Amino acid sequence: MNIEEFMQGYKTAWERRDPSMFAALFLPDGRYHNTPFQVQRGTGELVEYWKRVQLQEDVQVAFEVLASTATSGIAHWHVTYQVASEELFQIWARSTGTSLVARKPGDPLPRMVLDGVLKPPSASACVRRRASGGTACLTP
Numbered sequence: 001m002n003i004e005e006f007m008q009g010y011k012t013a014w015e016r017r018d019p020s021m022f023a024a025l026f027l028p029d030g031r032y033h034n035t036p037f038q039v040q041r042g043t044g045e046l047v048e049y050w051k052r053v054q055l056q057e058d059v060q061v062a063f064e065v066l067a068s069t070a071t072s073g074i075a076h077w078h079v080t081y082q083v084a085s086e087e088l089f090q091i092w093a094r095s096t097g098t099s100l101v102a103r104k105p106g107d108p109l110p111r112m113v114l115d116g117v118l119k120p121p122s123a124s125a126c127v128r129r130r131a132s133g134g135t136a137c138l139t140p
Contacts, residue, residue: 058082074117080114
């Protein structure tokens with residue numbers, strides 16, 4: 001799979017909020033590092049992790065391939081989504097290591113904006129998330 005195919009699959013899986021489609025982008029023993037402190041290994045953990053995107057609404061993913069070879073490349077990606085539940089907001093705050101944003105009862109949930117760069121070194125691809133300061137490594 002080249003980077004264009006991988007990124008198109010990543011975009012489609014995220015916009016459809018489909019955990020099985022996301023996991024299918026990886027080898028059976030593939031790894032996904034959402035932050036430097038968390039790693040999901042294998043199809044079961046990937047599916048379980050990606051279920052959190054079902055708590056997102058109005059997901060919009062865009063990407064641009066900056067460089068490409070037959071087995072590698074670099075892409076910039078940008079995603080926005082509406083946080084659709086307090087549960088997702090709490091998950092996000094804990095996974096990024098940030099403090100919870102001060103919110104009063106009844107305050108609306110935020111719209112998230114994430115940017116990243118994907119550059120697969122050999123068989124794995126690392127996504128650097130500027131918004132959270134984390135790294136997600138993908139093994140397509």
